[in-house]
Amino acid sequence: MGSIPPQAHNVARKAMQALGLAAIVLAAATAAAEAKFTICNQSLDVFNVAIGHDSGRGEIETEGWWQIAANRCVDVVREDLTYRYIYVYAKDVFDQPVLEGKTAMCVGTRRFQISGTGDCWQRGYEAVNFVEVDTQDQSRWTLFLTSERQQ
Known part of the structure; x- marks a missing residue:
């Protein structure tokens, strides 16, 4: 026992x-x-992604780079979305745009966080054209990238 x-x-x-x-x-x-804003890479290529959004201080803030491997997703905004529009720019490893739009904003060559969208060159940054993504006031959103150039 x-x-x-x-x-x-x-x-x-x-x-x-x-x-x-x-x-x-x-x-x-x-x-x-x-995860509140996720970007998924549905291609066989590696993409480098930057985003822009309202800083909450009355100006746009850009930040990057997130490297997204083939057939993977990355959470680029982890808190609830408090802004309706997010701006996204993506390029391949050869610096060729794969997602670009019509909204000019600043990006850095390395990891960056930049306040404001004007005078990029004068401030030591590059000006590129971001795509505006309307999240329709949802608290979560996923964007899918493909290997074809998107606008």
Whole structure:
């Protein structure tokens, strides 16, 4: 009496492993569910992406670069969207635009966060044309990029 058979230890160990795995999966799913603006690369190429949005101080702020591997997604805004429009610019690894629009904004050559959209060259930045994405006041949005040049 008082002795636990070895099979019970194995069952308990497997149950604990399953619970641990379930916790990891739940944590990953929760993290993914919290992403508010996600960009997915549906091509076989690597893309570098920059975004622009209202800074909350009455001016546009741009930031980048996110490198998105082929057939992967990246969360570029993690909090609830508080602005309706997000501006996106994407280029390939050869610096060729794959997503460009008509809204000129500033980007840096390396990781950057820039306030304002004017006088890019004078401030040491490059001016490129971003696409305006209307999120329709949704709190979450996903944008899909393909290998064809988009406008």
